[in-house]
Amino acid sequence: MSEARGIYTLWLREVKRYLRDRARIISSFFQPLLWLVIFGSGIRFSGSIGGLSYQEYIFPGIIGQTLLFTSMFMGISVIWDREFGFMKEIMVAPISRISIFLGKMLGDSTDAVVQGIIVFGLGLLLGIRLDFIIFLEALPIMLLITFGLVSIGLTIASFMESLESFGVIQSFINLPLFFLSGALFPIRGESVPVWLSTISNLNPLTYGIDALRTVILGGNWQSLYPLYYDIGIICVFDLVMIAVGTFAFSRRK
Amino acid sequence: MLCTILKPTSGTAKVNGFDIVSQATQVRKSIGIVFQDPSVDDRLTGRENLYMHANLYNVPQSEQKSRIDRALKLVELEDRADDILRTYSGGMRRRLEIARGLIHYPKILFLDEPTIGLDPQTREHIWAYIEELKETHDITMVLTTHYMEEAEKLSDRVAIIDYGKIVALDTLAELKATLEGDVITVKTQDAGKLQSIVAEKIPVLKSLATDKTAEFTVRDGKTTMPRIVEVATQNNIYIDSISLREPNLQDVFLHYTGRAIRADEGGELHGLSAIRRRAIR
Numbered sequence: 449m450s451e452a453r454g455i456y457t458l459w460l461r462e463v464k465r466y467l468r469d470r471a472r473i474i475s476s477f478f479q480p481l482l483w484l485v486i487f488g489s490g491i492r493f494s495g496s497i498g499g500l501s502y503q504e505y506i507f508p509g510i511i512g513q514t515l516l517f518t519s520m521f522m523g524i525s526v527i528w529d530r531e532f533g534f535m536k537e538i539m540v541a542p543i544s545r546i547s548i549f550l551g552k553m554l555g556d557s558t559d560a561v562v563q564g565i566i567v568f569g570l571g572l573l574l575g576i577r578l579d580f581i582i583f584l585e586a587l588p589i590m591l592l593i594t595f596g597l598v599s600i601g602l603t604i605a606s607f608m609e610s611l612e613s614f615g616v617i618q619s620f621i622n623l624p625l626f627f628l629s630g631a632l633f634p635i636r637g638e639s640v641p642v643w644l645s646t647i648s649n650l651n652p653l654t655y656g657i658d659a660l661r662t663v664i665l666g667g668n669w670q671s672l673y674p675l676y677y678d679i680g681i682i683c684v685f686d687l688v689m690i691a692v693g694t695f696a697f698s699r700r701k
Numbered sequence: 702m703l704c705t706i707l708k709p710t711s712g713t714a715k716v717n718g719f720d721i722v723s724q725a726t727q728v729r730k731s732i733g734i735v736f737q738d739p740s741v742d743d744r745l746t747g748r749e750n751l752y753m754h755a756n757l758y759n760v761p762q763s764e765q766k767s768r769i770d771r772a773l774k775l776v777e778l779e780d781r782a783d784d785i786l787r788t789y790s791g792g793m794r795r796r797l798e799i800a801r802g803l804i805h806y807p808k809i810l811f812l813d814e815p816t817i818g819l820d821p822q823t824r825e826h827i828w829a830y831i832e833e834l835k836e837t838h839d840i841t842m843v844l845t846t847h848y849m850e851e852a853e854k855l856s857d858r859v860a861i862i863d864y865g866k867i868v869a870l871d872t873l874a875e876l877k878a879t880l881e882g883d884v885i886t887v888k889t890q891d892a893g894k895l896q897s898i899v900a901e902k903i904p905v906l907k908s909l910a911t912d913k914t915a916e917f918t919v920r921d922g923k924t925t926m927p928r929i930v931e932v933a934t935q936n937n938i939y940i941d942s943i944s945l946r947e948p949n950l951q952d953v954f955l956h957y958t959g960r961a962i963r964a965d966e967g968g969e970l971h972g973l974s975a976i977r978r979r980a981i982r
Contacts (some may be wrong), residue, residue, distance in 0.1 A: 450759040453756050453759060454757055454759075456756070457753050457756035457757055458757075460753075461742065461745065461753055464744075464745060465742070465744045465745070468744055468785075469885055470932050511896070530744065532739065532740075532742075533736065533738045533739050533740035533741075534740055535739070535740075536736055536738075536740045537736075537740045537754070538757070540732075540734055541729065541754075541757040541758060542726045542727075542729040542730045542757075542759070543726075543757060544726075544756060576904070579749065668760075683858075
């Protein structure tokens with residue numbers, strides 16, 4: 449009971465901090481907007497993918513990208529907390545390390561998913577076919593992807609000594625995961641090099657974006673894997689990353 | 702280590718009857734800590750910080766409000782409780798941290814240099830709170846400080862730590878008694894003559910004369926001083942000035958840790974004085 453309360457408390461803190469940071473919320477509109485409007489419109493000339501417009505094709509990918517970038521960025525909160533000393537207060541509190549990790553992870557995930565929902569709104573404005581049912585189906589998938597990604601960010605951050613080094617490592621991980629996930633272009637098919645589709649198989653985001661496409665694009669999209677398979681892989685990824693993250697948090701001090 | 706942040710390399714200890722290695726959670730419930738560096742969330746309000754703490758320490762929901770209101774009142778932050786912490790001054794944050802350390806009714810409160818870097822008013826304020834806590838709560842406080850006057854003012858028992866080892870642990874009076882006594886310094890043209898006469902007529906522990914100064918170490922400086930003046934007058938020795946120095950904690954500290962400034966640690970005085978005291982109730 450007290451552990452659950454501890455998790456809730458830490459979750460609430462992360463969410464409160466996020467909601468108070470207006471600059472972060474407003475700026476979160478722009479990057480996906482750039483990708484969808486400028487990149488999406490520009491590439492459109494090169495044709496459609498599987499009967500879908502390019503904008504429609506990349507829309508689930510851009511949701512995935514937003515979740516990825518935001519989640520990884522959340523790791524910064526660990527370094528921040530350490531720098532400003534708040535980490536000590538949490539570490540001497542009578543709750544277990546796994547609860548500390550879960551509270552922080554769930555809080556950061558909530559923030560990241562809010563960003564994802566904002567992109568959903570943008571899609572609606574840009575005329576992508578969406579409805580409330582699709583939204584309800586996509587939401588749990590977004591959450592599941594985020595858990596694992598935030599855990600990666602928190603884990604890496606807990607090993608980093610400074611903000612600068614975290615920034616470097618972060619972009620080192622973000623871009624390969626993004627490019628090799630099928631967010632922007634197909635990673636299966638005759639024209640795709642074997643090495644590319646092989647590597648993308650190892651990328652958890654591939655399964656997340658495939659699941660999002662299955663739900664958002666419906667019958668228009670030829671799924672790479674069945675939905676249950678995608679979700680199964682994501683869940684395994686989440687559990688592994690939560691275990692690794694908890695270990696990383698216990699290791700410090 | 703006692704706060705369960707560090708693991709001991711060997712051995713163990715008990716805090717409030719709980720083992721710091723095997724019962725860390727119990728230990729954490731029993732203690733409150735005011736860290737040397739700030740450890741509050743500066744994006745939340747003062748009140749939110751306290752509620753967060755109360756929840757982390759599983760304070761019953763029904764009691765949270767009253768405990769937090771009382772703690773805020775104790776540190777005189779009621780007016781600012783709903784402001785974001787970024788707008789607080791250093792002293793206010795410090796006070797909030799002391800309030801926070803009390804929310805879960807700890808048995809032992811660790812204060813790590815609570816007044817470092819604060820202005821004199823705020824220091825006085827915080828000392829007053831600590832004194833008040835001593836009166837009203839049944840708490841053992843462990844306070845570390847570099848300020849000798851802080852230790853003298855607040856503590857029942859003082860431990861002097863040098864290079865990580867406790868070199869002395871006792872009440873203030875006992876510690877002072879380990880020093881030889883009070884020192885009376887007399888400035889006069891006839892220092893040598895005065896020394897020999899005083900040594901003859903008055904019981905002194907030690908006497909020393911240089912060109913124009915005579916120094917006497919005595920048990921009780923306050924009563925010996927007039928007698929020295931008396932003896933000097935009788936023997937027509939003119940006294941330019943006379944001063945008395947009773948040993949303070951600074952002298953005790955230096956006595957135990959040596960006078961030299963340490964070369965390692967960037968020339969910083971390495972000795973740390975830890976003060977422990979028990980509220981009487």
